[in-house]
Amino acid sequence: MEEVILKKIFLGLSVILTGILLAACGSVDNLSNDTNSSGSSKGKTQLTGQTNTGYYQGVIKNGRYQTSKSRGVSVQQESNQFNIKGFENGLLNISKKQFSTKKYVFQEGQYLSTKRVEAWLGRKSKSNPTGLNPVKSKSTSATKRNPIYLSQIDEQDYMTRSGKSLSLQGMTIGLAINSVDYYKKTQYGPTYQTDLTNSQINSEGKKIANQVLSRLRNNKKLKNIPIVIALYKQASDDSLVGGNFFAYSTNNSGTTSVNKWNKINQKNYVFPLQSNQKGPSQNDADSFDNFKSQVQTFFPNLSGVTAQAQYTNGSLTGMNVNITTQFYSQTEIISFTQYIQSAAQRYLPANAPIDITVQSTEGIQSFLTRKANEKKFSAHIFNSY
């Protein structure tokens, strides 16, 4: 237990230190060199390799991964992990519409530094003229104050290869907008919250997007590439699932304001639904409940069964099921996993991709997965020698 605590403290410290170091090291507004050298040992560029065409290859320089120039900012600032993972995964999926994984290589954002992103995420003020959030208002009333709208910025660079060199051919920017802004009236006082309406999130997000786009175009390396901007509505801090993207735009070479927004109709749910909550499909909710009741009484001790479900245009487009129980032997894990496999095939909704992880207090024990439009789940049981 002490080890766990020490690890957490160490993690916390290292996140803070990384932030400080990155900020201190500067290169802040110096845009980095293009990754087009590969002959000299100093600028040697490699790619990560590709597991399958669902993923982009990434860029390695001098044997090290080319990390983001604003590495760690989100991890430091967001308290809900699901808002980080969901934001980044969703942004990749939007990028794939514009930049094919077969043709483009992914590079972690090299044009927005930690210092710049931190400034942009701040409130506008005399000392922070580039802040994209509104000036601090005198009122501290939840409904009258100016809330913080912009909460995360993610930059993704898309490169193409010609021979041994890579050149920037496109960029995707994700902007995450709060649905709830948590704030304190006094430094150590209680936390209050301002709830934002969907229309506020939509209009403020789009305003910020225009500012970001015109700022990026000021950089001559970003003037003549397509820049995709996508807007994400963050979930509240207590949510067990992340927020959702609601709009994106593809901005052709040279454009400095967004011409046209495309709507994204996507929403996430946690199963089992709360009794007062209505999901998009009663069928799916019933299927999950049947699966859950089959699984949770398998052992004399109860198993916990929950899921994250994502709906796009009203249809289930993905599900992560999480099962937690206490095992007393490896053979129990094997039998349970095999049973889940048949129960999942029988009860869980068809067609959508589904991952199922089986955990105990010791960590993951097995997992099952079914890709979109496959019929069978495949299972993997973790072992030990």
Add this chain to the structure above:
Amino acid sequence: MEEVILKKIFLGLSVILTGILLAACGSVDNLSNDTNSSGSSKGKTQLTGQTNTGYYQGVIKNGRYQTSKSRGVSVQQESNQFNIKGFENGLLNISKKQFSTKKYVFQEGQYLSTKRVEAWLGRKSKSNPTGLNPVKSKSTSATKRNPIYLSQIDEQDYMTRSGKSLSLQGMTIGLAINSVDYYKKTQYGPTYQTDLTNSQINSEGKKIANQVLSRLRNNKKLKNIPIVIALYKQASDDSLVGGNFFAYSTNNSGTTSVNKWNKINQKNYVFPLQSNQKGPSQNDADSFDNFKSQVQTFFPNLSGVTAQAQYTNGSLTGMNVNITTQFYSQTEIISFTQYIQSAAQRYLPANAPIDITVQSTEGIQSFLTRKANEKKFSAHIFNSY
């Protein structure tokens, strides 16, 4: 952090409670009924289904998994998890030689109850006449005292189906023998240890096996089935890998003492090897070291890379690689996983099955696997909505 502590306390309590309940509920020396009824709702028997022919199907009765009659004894008594998982996994592999997974169904041990197993694992004494460990000696000297030899007993039942009923057709018994016996001279005093030699482990294990076999034959349901007995040498408590099986015997119907022992030449190692340690293959150790150095400097922050490796008759027969690092985004996880895939194919030893898990302080992030004699690793990256 508090949650983790509470969970651990809760787990501890539930293990203890389960033990008490199982012991209290009795059915101690009553052997349970055969699982041959299936018509009535009371005795309805199902099977778990089978993920692939590498695993046995398990037995479900009345919608619940048929748990072991001595469920939880090992979890309660063993302090090194690797000795439990390795023991149970290894025992399954030995069973598969005798009882094919295509023909036989696995049932958790129904003939040895918690109370009986606890008595057998104890020292022989007036109040515990069936104890399989030697009487307590007066001496408390590490080299003069009678150590505890027998540390775990695992019973596996093998059934065949005829129509809708199952009947017992074989049994496997695993006996785990200490290589180190930890003891205290006074209740709250320091822990001392008695180290056992291989020849002690071998001869005492075989003596105990004969006693167990003859006791099992006293039960008329176990008189005329083949009983496989396998002997396991436990690793020390601080080992990062479990112990190893060193002998097994197949005892035909009716036999009350072991006729013939088959040697098992299997050993587990932790990679990287310690500087004073010699592994069975310098090639494999070098391969792992190359892989490790490729992987650990991928990020600016260092990654930890270790492995469990199992050797059978001097050849690598399995490896579990564990990589731990701190990630700052989902795209880092994707790039790292793809890089590991190509590095693993390039550097890690061919032919043997290999699992690679990638973890952060948040838990598992991705994993890669290659089955025996496959060339390519397949990868799975865990996501979140």
